[in-house]
Amino acid sequence: MLNNDQPICKDCGTLFASNDNGSRCPNCGSASKVILAQLTIQLRIYMRWRMLGKRFGKRVFELISGHELFRKENRMVxxxxxxxxxxDWYEEIIIDPKTGDVIHETKEKLSNHYGHGSAKPKQQENSND
Ligand SMILES: [Zn+2]
Known part of the structure; x- marks a missing residue:
């Protein structure tokens, strides 16, 4: 079996301290918990869409939006x-779906983001998506 049966709060995504019956979310007090492994599967089929803009058969922009698990804080964003x-533009935004607050925002030149055209070798980012 997977060792992934840690329950998390269905409402705010906080990890429950225990899987006992009647245990409540340490953050918001909700009794609705969900097992993380199940939630991950739900998330994969959760709203996620991708839009490609093409002009003269050439891809000019790509827009991706959806929900995913923010591993750092163990909740859905x-x-x-x-x-x-x-x-030559790159934007990334992560929003808390509960409050609408912007958790993280990146706006920069695409060439900067990928480090193309730079004389100096850039540190490679390991994004484990
Ligand atoms: Zn909660």
Whole structure:
């Protein structure tokens, strides 16, 4: 069996201290818990869409939006990403779906993001998506 049966709060995503019956979320007090492994599967089929813009058969931008598990805080977040090759622009935004607060935001030149055209060797980012 997977060792993934740690329950988390269905409402706010906080890890429960125990899997006992009647245990409550240490954060919001909710009694609805869900097993993380199940939640991960749910998340995969959760809203996630991807849009590709093409002009003259060439891909000019890519927009990805959806929900995913924010591993750092073990809860669900909304994530949007724009890759605009035509305008050399990259944007990434992570939003707390409960409060609408922006958790993380990146806006930069696409060439900066991927480090192309730079004379200096850049540190490689390991994004384990
Ligand atoms: Zn909670």
């Amino acid at each position: 909304q994530k949007g990403r724009l890759v605009d090759k035509e305008n």
